[in-house]
Amino acid sequence: MKYVVTGSLGNISKPLAEKLIAAGHDVTVVSSKDEKAAVIEEMGAEAAIGSVEDVGFLTEAFTDADAVYTMVPPYFGAADWKKYIAGIGENYAAAIKASGVKNVVNLSSMGAHMPEGCGPVSGLFFVEKALNALEGVNVKHLRPGFFYPNFLGQIAMIKSMGIMGGNYGENATLVIVHPEDIADVAAEEMQNLSFKGKSIRNIASDEKTTNEVAAILGKAIGKPEIPWVNFKDEDTLGGMLQAGIPEEIAKNYTEMGVAMRSGEMDAEYKKNKPLEFGKSNLEVWSRVFAAVYEQS
Numbered sequence: 001m002k003y004v005v006t007g008s009l010g011n012i013s014k015p016l017a018e019k020l021i022a023a024g025h026d027v028t029v030v031s032s033k034d035e036k037a038a039v040i041e042e043m044g045a046e047a048a049i050g051s052v053e054d055v056g057f058l059t060e061a062f063t064d065a066d067a068v069y070t071m072v073p074p075y076f077g078a079a080d081w082k083k084y085i086a087g088i089g090e091n092y093a094a095a096i097k098a099s100g101v102k103n104v105v106n107l108s109s110m111g112a113h114m115p116e117g118c119g120p121v122s123g124l125f126f127v128e129k130a131l132n133a134l135e136g137v138n139v140k141h142l143r144p145g146f147f148y149p150n151f152l153g154q155i156a157m158i159k160s161m162g163i164m165g166g167n168y169g170e171n172a173t174l175v176i177v178h179p180e181d182i183a184d185v186a187a188e189e190m191q192n193l194s195f196k197g198k199s200i201r202n203i204a205s206d207e208k209t210t211n212e213v214a215a216i217l218g219k220a221i222g223k224p225e226i227p228w229v230n231f232k233d234e235d236t237l238g239g240m241l242q243a244g245i246p247e248e249i250a251k252n253y254t255e256m257g258v259a260m261r262s263g264e265m266d267a268e269y270k271k272n273k274p275l276e277f278g279k280s281n282l283e284v285w286s287r288v289f290a291a292v293y294e295q296s
Helices: 011-022 036-043 053-063 079-097 122-133 149-159 179-192 210-220 233-242 248-264 267-271 282-295
Strands: 002-005 026-031 047-048 067-070 104-106 139-145 165-166 173-177 198-203 206-209 226-232
Touching: 002 011, 011 026, 011 036, 011 179, 026 036, 026 053, 036 047, 047 053, 053 079, 067 139, 067 179, 079 104, 079 122, 079 248, 104 122, 104 179, 122 139, 139 179, 149 210, 149 282, 165 210, 173 210, 179 198, 198 206, 206 210, 210 226, 210 282, 233 248, 248 282
Parallel strands: 002 026, 002 067, 026 047, 067 104, 104 139, 139 198, 165 226
Antiparallel strands: 173 206
């Protein structure tokens, strides 16, 4: 089988490509960086170097593929982040139509049922919409929860203030996921190609309250007493701006926290939870957190 994986050598795309290569498939990895080409080729894949903003490039890369894995690469320089994300979805849809691809596994997110009010995830609503409009194309949208590596952003706060925190609500329960578990699901869906029409698959590795997150990650770094503090929205926004995060990005992340706090972000997930969690619970991943903490 021939597969195309977008997302370069990211936290999901790299292990996904490795799994497909190990299974004996022909894999092309799309990246915007020339310097990634050698690493991609060393993995045993073909490198397609170009921009996801170039429909012609994407069309050429997708041609003759049995299935394509699509994801919107992070870009923090957008003047309108949601619009940018939606635009990449339109580019993917146009290239899929032009290339004749019939099977797509798309990385979306829990909360992508919300066309507004969920920060960058509301941009993914429109990515799903664009792909769902394709006729004769089977699309499986993967909707994972909150990524474990997002917690790495708490390290500076721990070191400077001795706390963890966010605007997710008082001791809120978080649906969280290891990128490797997402890669496992994506590889399974791409190799089986048993999905027809347009469908959704929710993905989670664990569910933990914010207090439990602080206790587990705190224990891993030898600071089990670290509290999780519930921040006001304005404090969350101000803290990100003070840390140098662009205002557009900070506003969107703050908005996503509001959606988490209200319960709307995980409302659809609760209606259709995965039958089982992925293999990597938070306790397992906490060792990664501890290693990064020690090196920072």
